[in-house]
Amino acid sequence: MTLLIRPWRGPARDRASATDRASAKGRAPTTDRTPTRGRAGAAASTDPLDVQAIRRHFAFPEHGRIVTNNAASTQPPRELLALQASLAPGYENVHRGQSSASRQMTAQFEASYDTIAEFIGAPGRSSVALYKNTTEAINAVMYSLLTEFRDGDNVVTTTMEHNSNYVPWYAMCREILPRLGRRVQYRLARFDPETGELDLAHLASLIDARTKLVGCTGASNFLGTRNPLAAVKALADASGYCQPNGERRSYLLVDAAQLVPGSFVDVRALDVDYLAFSFHKLLAPFGIGVLYGKEHLLASSLPFLYGGDMIAEGRVFPWQVDYNALPWKYAAGTPNILGAIVSAQAIRVLLDLALSPDRPAYFGTARPLGRAAVRTAMDRISCWNQQLTHRALAGLGAIGGITIYGPRDAARRTSLVAFNLADRDPVRVAEALNEAGVESRAGCHCATLAHHALGLTPPASCRLSFYLYNTPDEIDRAVAAVAAVAAGRPARQPIRQPAARPAPVSWPKITSAKLRSSSR
Numbered sequence: 001m002t003l004l005i006r007p008w009r010g011p012a013r014d015r016a017s018a019t020d021r022a023s024a025k026g027r028a029p030t031t032d033r034t035p036t037r038g039r040a041g042a043a044a045s046t047d048p049l050d051v052q053a054i055r056r057h058f059a060f061p062e063h064g065r066i067v068t069n070n071a072a073s074t075q076p077p078r079e080l081l082a083l084q085a086s087l088a089p090g091y092e093n094v095h096r097g098q099s100s101a102s103r104q105m106t107a108q109f110e111a112s113y114d115t116i117a118e119f120i121g122a123p124g125r126s127s128v129a130l131y132k133n134t135t136e137a138i139n140a141v142m143y144s145l146l147t148e149f150r151d152g153d154n155v156v157t158t159t160m161e162h163n164s165n166y167v168p169w170y171a172m173c174r175e176i177l178p179r180l181g182r183r184v185q186y187r188l189a190r191f192d193p194e195t196g197e198l199d200l201a202h203l204a205s206l207i208d209a210r211t212k213l214v215g216c217t218g219a220s221n222f223l224g225t226r227n228p229l230a231a232v233k234a235l236a237d238a239s240g241y242c243q244p245n246g247e248r249r250s251y252l253l254v255d256a257a258q259l260v261p262g263s264f265v266d267v268r269a270l271d272v273d274y275l276a277f278s279f280h281k282l283l284a285p286f287g288i289g290v291l292y293g294k295e296h297l298l299a300s301s302l303p304f305l306y307g308g309d310m311i312a313e314g315r316v317f318p319w320q321v322d323y324n325a326l327p328w329k330y331a332a333g334t335p336n337i338l339g340a341i342v343s344a345q346a347i348r349v350l351l352d353l354a355l356s357p358d359r360p361a362y363f364g365t366a367r368p369l370g371r372a373a374v375r376t377a378m379d380r381i382s383c384w385n386q387q388l389t390h391r392a393l394a395g396l397g398a399i400g401g402i403t404i405y406g407p408r409d410a411a412r413r414t415s416l417v418a419f420n421l422a423d424r425d426p427v428r429v430a431e432a433l434n435e436a437g438v439e440s441r442a443g444c445h446c447a448t449l450a451h452h453a454l455g456l457t458p459p460a461s462c463r464l465s466f467y468l469y470n471t472p473d474e475i476d477r478a479v480a481a482v483a484a485v486a487a488g489r490p491a492r493q494p495i496r497q498p499a500a501r502p503a504p505v506s507w508p509k510i511t512s513a514k515l516r517s518s519s520r
């Protein structure tokens with residue numbers, strides 16, 4: 001059976017403003033001018049993105065939306081939504097049927113693990129576990145390691161964590177382990193309130209020979225700070241903690257929810273033990289989060305969820321249960337099959353958009369992702385994001401009465417800027433921005449500890465966050481809207497763009513056979 005996956009349909013031409021087009025037509029918004037585009041994966045990594053070509057793959061520009069809340073979730077390109085719909089004719093469960101449909105779905109599902117592993121530089125699918133989001137992935141680490149914590153141990157994390165990488169450890173130390181008669185401490189490393197940088201000396205002072213695990217965000221979703229993971233890793237390595245398998249070091253867990261979507265990440269180069277991220281911040285629809293874990297750790301630790309499919313075929317007895325091979329040991333119950341397939345294809349769309357938006361090389365295939373191509377694509381995205389962030393920092397920084405949080409240098413941060421306006425409620429600011437067509441987020445962004453650490457009452461700020469489809473013009477419009485709110489002027493109403501006619505299909509038809517095996 002060959003399933004026809006609907007072709008790349010109708011990315012309507014985005015009727016961008018003249019400024020938009022001028023600034024985006026192969027030109028970087030600030031100083032980074034680069035050579036012409038080369039073949040996919042072969043061009044210089046500082047090539048600018050062809051942002052207008054990229055935007056034609058998304059629906060939001062047609063609706064006049066200025067989507068600057070990407071740290072919460074990114075927009076899905078049309079291809080991924082169409083792909084999801086196109087899987088309907090072969091809809092079946094995985095690992096649970098002998099029909100061709102089931103076999104094909106299983107092959108596509110399993111191939112998605114390979115794509116994810118290749119994208120982050122993992123040795124293979126055995127070190128990838130899929131959950132529903134970053135939060136669940138981090139909880140999975142906590143529950144897997146729970147029984148290994150000994151009385152008197154500690155876990156060290158930071159005050160710049162998202163609650164997802166603090167509350168599970170708080171709950172383990174304060175609520176779960178005490179009921180089992182074990183006392184385990186959590187310790188929080190602070191950050192410099194002026195610079196937003198992690199206080200490495202303080203972190204070093206907290207890690208000792210009883211530190212089983214260090215948890216650290218790759219990039220803060222409030223301060224924007226990108227943390228020095230190599231330095232954190234060195235501290236974890238030097239602790240001398242005696243792990244059950246004889247290793248003498250603390251494990252390192254990186255919350256990479258804000259890092260992976262816009263940076264080249266190589267888990268082997270970073271040598272992290274665990275790393276988590278969510279696909280809804282990387283173009284995919286909601287529903288899939290990734291836990292990378294070193295294979296020997298996933299092999300030796302207890303699963304987080306128990307039940308069907310995570311057991312070895314036929315190896316369940318009243319007296320004994322044997323677990324399935326990796327990665328299926330961590331896939332209990334029917335998984336989010338379509339979500340996994342579409343999420344892996346989101347990686348492929350991302351690479352194509354960054355490398356050659358008019359000539360897809362990876363989307364709709366199972367073609368291996370070369371490290372060079374991944375690096376080139378992610379470096380381009382990172383470069384673009386950094387330039388947008390630089391522009392936003394410069395524009396916002398000129399507004400009277402504004403306080404911007406985190407590092408001043410865009411190179412030190414991920415692509416978001418959180419701020420407060422003097423005497424303004426950040427939620428009201430975000431609502432006023434929305435009236436101007438600028439989408440933002442106000443609140444504590446689940447970075448509650450960091451807001452408290454800065455003495456913010458209420459613990460809230462307004463945040464703008466950018467991704468590869470944002471243009472310099474959109475940054476300027478967002479900054480102008482913030483300036484208007486700060487000055488007490490009504491922010492300009494958005495000009496709604498008329499619905500545009502779909503552009504001709506530009507990417508070739510793909511088949512489900514290609515998703516499983518093409519060019520492998």
Ligand SMILES: Cc1ncc(COP(=O)(O)O)c(C=O)c1O
Nearest residue numbers: 133134135162164221257258278
């Ligand atoms: C740094 C960070 N960690 C964790 C999360 C939680 O992600 P999810 O909601 O997908 O579990 C987020 C989401 O905003 C985040 O920014």
